[in-house]
Amino acid sequence: xxxxxxxxxxxxxxxxxxxxxxxxxxxxxxxxxxxxxxxxxxxxxxxxxxxxxxxxxxxxxxxxxxxxxxxxxxxxxxxxxxxxxxxxxxxxxxxxxxxxxxxxxxxxxxxxxxxxxxxxxxxxxxxxxxxxxxxxxxxxxxxxxxxxxxxxxxxxxxxxxxxxxxxxxxxxxxxxxxxxxxxxxxxxxxxxxxxxxxxxxxxxxxxxxxxxxxxxxxxxxxxxxxxxxxxxxxxxxxxxxxxxxxxxxxxxxxxxxxxxxxxxxxxxxxxxxxxxxxx
Ligand code: C2E
Ligand code: CA
Ligand code: CA
Ligand code: CA
Numbered sequence: 001x002x003x004x005x006x007x008x009x010x011x012x013x014x015x016x017x018x019x020x021x022x023x024x025x026x027x028x029x030x031x032x033x034x035x036x037x038x039x040x041x042x043x044x045x046x047x048x049x050x051x052x053x054x055x056x057x058x059x060x061x062x063x064x065x066x067x068x069x070x071x072x073x074x075x076x077x078x079x080x081x082x083x084x085x086x087x088x089x090x091x092x093x094x095x096x097x098x099x100x101x102x103x104x105x106x107x108x109x110x111x112x113x114x115x116x117x118x119x120x121x122x123x124x125x126x127x128x129x130x131x132x133x134x135x136x137x138x139x140x141x142x143x144x145x146x147x148x149x150x151x152x153x154x155x156x157x158x159x160x161x162x163x164x165x166x167x168x169x170x171x172x173x174x175x176x177x178x179x180x181x182x183x184x185x186x187x188x189x190x191x192x193x194x195x196x197x198x199x200x201x202x203x204x205x206x207x208x209x210x211x212x213x214x215x216x217x218x219x220x221x222x223x224x225x226x227x228x229x230x231x232x233x234x235x236x237x238x239x240x241x242x243x244x245x246x247x248x249x250x251x252x253x254x255x256x257x258x259x260x261x262x263x264x265x266x267x268x269x270x271x272x273x274x275x276x277x278x279x
Contacts, residue, residue, distance in 0.1 A: 023079060026075065026076050026079050027079055027083055027085075029063075029065055030063075030076060030079065030080055030083070030085050030089070031085065033063060033065075033089075034088060034089065034092050038063055038064045038065060038066075039061060039062070039063055039064070039089070039092060039093075039096075040061075040062050040063075040064055040265065040266075041059045041060065041061060041062070041093065041096055041097060041100065041266070042059075042060045042061075042062055042263035042264055042265055042266075042269075043057040043058065043059055043060070043100075043114075043263060043264055043266065043269040044057065044058045044060060044256060044261060044262065044263040044264070045057060045256070045260055045261050045269070045272060045273075045276070046058060046113075046115070046234060046254050046255070046256045047254060047255050047256070047260055048253065048254050049244075049247065049248050049252060049253060049254060049255060050253075051278060052277075052278035053278055054112065054272075054273060054276055055111070055112070055113060055254060056112065056113040056114070056115050056147065056254075057101075057112060057113070057114050057115065057269065058114075058115040058117075058149070058256065058263075059093060059096075059097040059100075059114060059115065059116050059117070060073070060117070060263045061073050061077075061089075061093055061117070063075075063076060077119065080119075081119055081121040081122075086119050086121050086122050087122055087125060090118065090119060090122040090131070091131050091135075093116060093117075094116055094131055094132060094135040095134075095135045095138060095139070097114045097116045097135075097146075098114070098135040098136060098138070098139035098141045098146060099138070099139045099141075100114065100266060101113075101114035101139070101141050101145055101146070102139040102140050102141040104270070104273070105141070105142075105145070107270070109273055111145070112145065112273070113144075113145050113146070113147050113175065114141075114145060114146060114147070115147040115148075115149050115177065116146065116147070116148055116149065117149045117179065118148050118149060118150050118154065119154075120150070120151055120153045120154035123150060123154040123162075123165070124154065124157060124162070128148075128165055128169070129165045129168040129169055132146070132148075132169060132172070132174060133172070136172070142173070143172040143173035143174050144173040144174070144175065146174050146175065147174070147175035147176070147177055147197070147198070148169065148174060148175070148176055148177070149177050149178075149179040149200065150176065150177070150178060150179065151178070151179050151180055151184065152178060152180070152181070152183075152184030152190075153184055155178075155190045155194055156184070156190070163193070163194075166194045166195075170194075170195050175197045175198065176194060176195070176196050176197050176198070177196065177197060177198035177199065177200055177234070178191070178196055178198070178199050178200060179200050180200065180202045181199045181200055181201055181202055181222065182201060182202050182204075182205055182218060182222055183202045183204065188225070188229075191229055191231065192229065196231060197231065197232060198231060198232040198233070198234060199222065199226050199231055199232070199233050199234070200233075200234050200235075200236050201219055201222055201223075201233060201234065201235045201236065201252070202236070202237075203235075203236045203237025203257070204237075205218050205219050205222075206219070206235045206236065206237045206238060206243060206247075206257070207237055207239070209243060209246060209247075210240075210242055210243060210246060216246070219235070219247075219250060219252075220250050223250050223251060223252055227251070232253045232254065233252050233253050233254070234252070234253060234254035234255065234256060235247050235252050235254070235255050235256070235257075236255075236256045236257060237256075237257050237258075238255045238256065238257030238258075238259050238260065239257055239258045239259050240259055241259060243257075243259070244259060
């Protein structure tokens with residue numbers, strides 16, 4: 001009776017055990033993914049609204065898993081964070097993005113900033129500054145062509161170490177943006193303390209801004225505040241021309257989203273760069 005009781009408990013929720021199995025499979029797969037060269041970066045263009053220029057490329061991680069195909073970060077970043085694998089994975093991302101940005105420079109593409117997502121876990125473990133220095137040195141990329149996208153949660157634990165790492169990165173000339181802005185703590189003091197360059201307005205506000213007056217008001221308030229603090233603004237998740245027009249009217253600086261382009265593999269992004277017409 002005891003045994004069957006245990007079995008009942010164990011298999012009470014078959015979905016749960018499948019989740020656990022998948023979790024383990026992903027964890028084991030991730031451990032080998034770097035050595036097996038299974039990660040790739042996709043790039044999504046960022047456009048300056050006033051000039052129509054492509055100012056940046058956000059690097060977005062994909063995992064080419066042999067059995068699952070192309071896996072997006074939503075399926076594996078949390079597991080990488082829990083297990084600490086985010087550190088080597090994040091270092092690979094930094095190196096690969098810097099190497100690619102340097103290659104675009106060599107092709108004659110000027111002033112294209114590559115934006116790299118940094119997990120709060122990766123950031124708080126420290127040594128991010130060392131990883132960045134190494135990636136810049138190995139690639140030969142100018143520091144001001146690298147932007148780090150941090151979330152509010154990374155900066156809110158505002159310890160001496162955090163401040164030291166950010167100061168060193170800023171002194172190199174690396175740019176800093178706050179990702180998913182508006183969804184976190186909305187403590188504005190750190191924007192100044194960390195000398196942030198840019199705010200990325202979260203796509204949850206952008207998506208509904210035409211239908212929801214609250215979202216539109218939040219976006220206007222964020223842009224207003226950013227202008228007062230002398231920060232650039234970018235709206236992400238722009239899917240329609242009408243949204244782009246509305247953002248232009250709000251004096252948002254830059255846009256990013258499916259309306260301009262989905263994230264693209266490197267060769268397709270290069271083609272996009274070469275065929276994009278400004279204005
Ligand atoms: P994020 O940094 O907020 O990235 C934006 C996400 O929205 C990306 O999903 C992108 O493909 C998607 N997106 C872009 N334009 C549109 C649009 O117009 N509409 C909609 N609905 N979605 C759009 P993705 O690539 O699946 O990445 C998800 C998240 O995974 C990212 O959110 C980021 O937090 C994380 N991530 C991605 N790459 C990395 C990485 O290299 N390192 C770390 N630590 N995290 C990463
Ligand atoms: Ca991002
Ligand atoms: Ca975001
Ligand atoms: Ca996000």
